[in-house]
Amino acid sequence: MLLTRRDFLTSLIGLGALPAPLSFAKNLPTKTFALVGRIVIGDGSLPLDDHAILIHNGFIEAIVPAKKVTDRPVLPLPYATILPGVINAHCHRIHTSTGRRKRWLVQGVTSIGDVGSPLDAMPLLANSPPNVTATASFSGPMLTPPGGYPLPVHDSKYALVVKSPDDARTAVSMLADQGATMIKLAFEPGVLPKTWPQFDATTAGTLCNTARRLGLTIRCHVEDFSGLEKALNAGVHTVEHVPHRWRKNGHIRPILTSDNKLIDQYTDLLERMKREDIILTPTLDVLCRSPWQGASLFEPVRVFHTMGGRIAVGNDYPYKRTDAGMPSREMNLLAKTGMSPLAIIQAATQVSAAACGFTNRGILFSGMVADMIVVRGNPALGLEKMDTPLHVIKDGEFIR
Structure with missing residues (x-):
């Protein structure tokens, strides 16, 4: 089932200020989904705005423009950035x-x-x-x-x-x-x-x-x-x-x-x-x-x-x-x-x-393990938000 951004935002009270991690995590799928927001790949390149990272069974399938996601639940993260753990x-x-x-x-x-x-x-x-x-x-x-x-x-x-x-x-x-x-x-x-x-x-x-x-x-x-x-x-x-x-x-x-x-x-x-x-x-x-x-x-x-x-x-x-x-x-x-x-x-x-010596983590790329964090704002402008990540995702599952 594809959730529109409006549907998902409506289901989460107060998302304008970003949800509390635990309440957010209770409603998340654990196998196949997409996270949408600003994405920092981890290779030194500039952030990708309004993109989706596709997750399946703990691994990254692809990173695509958000509007191209039609086959899975979409979890929007406005005002936040997704980057490697x-x-x-x-x-x-x-x-x-x-x-x-x-x-x-x-x-x-x-x-x-x-x-x-x-x-x-x-x-x-x-x-x-x-x-x-x-x-x-x-x-x-x-x-x-x-x-x-x-x-x-x-x-x-x-x-x-x-x-x-x-x-x-x-x-x-x-x-x-x-x-x-x-x-x-x-x-x-x-x-x-x-x-x-x-x-x-x-x-x-x-x-x-x-x-x-x-x-x-x-x-x-x-x-x-x-x-x-x-x-x-x-x-x-x-x-x-x-x-x-x-x-x-x-x-x-x-x-x-x-x-x-x-x-x-x-x-x-x-x-x-x-x-x-x-x-x-x-x-x-x-x-x-x-x-x-x-x-x-x-x-x-x-x-x-x-x-x-x-x-x-x-x-x-x-x-x-x-x-x-x-x-x-x-x-x-x-x-x-x-x-x-x-x-x-x-x-x-x-x-x-x-x-x-890790070869399957450390960057957001197809085939890599889905180890990620979500932080407020844009860390490319300053690292202070890295201290308190909103969410931690390990092997494709939300830890917090």
Whole structure:
């Protein structure tokens, strides 16, 4: 049955101010319907006004002009925008499906990337039933040489020690067998007088080659500029955090010139990342809560964005009192680097999906999973309405 816009508006008291989410959701079909309004696809393109997104059995069939919909119920959303569900590409510790629903999904974060979890949490993260919780991509423990990061600063349950190339093949295969969709390693010397151990090139290359053969995404913790080239040489898919200091020969060297521009060596490596399509997940939210802040964090992100490099959104929850839910502070900090609202939405959807290895979500396109949020107004003009989505749709069903 096709509902006209007038019929549907008449059935919902007060829609002029947009309905309360729960009362709206009670009357919704769950299998085949169309949402009509302003649509932000998530690829950085301009919004489509007065268009319909066609949903069938949890997937997106197409996006068409609203007037062309004749085969299903039409649910109008005047004064609102439909966009992909947000993906927090870098977070930790909320493992259960119930916890992910409460802390992520109902706030509009429809998927997450858990980039460091104990072995016993992996079955919990793998439990992502449709329509119930935020879908998780996860790495399991971080791979590290003996004594390397994260062992000096975090509980040993978050690390899996790899001593040789043979160990590397065994460890990655084991994680894949446990359901991991990613691996994570680090090139991090720390800031203490004695540097932390790092992988040799052969072992790091074996980790990455094994992961690629098994179809796993390769994430890499790099806060020190001295580790960036090593990470790129190993063959990572993403660089996590912003390399914002440079330890060289036992001293901290500047990464910025006297006028706060990036040193040439850094610019060269960012250009390489752009050429090789390596994603940067800056995690500015957590880094700005440390003594290392200011231009050394923002300038690399600005330069990489200006080059056309791909940037993902992740706030490193729960470290340094970062928040679960919509990563609004991370998105606002990215705006300070010169990224537009549409570029930030693309970072939080399409690019974050790629960083997590998701291939069927993160953009509103035919064949993709119908993970969406609905927000008041036009987020292309400002992201403030992203904090409080009107509706959250997961696998084609209204969660709120």
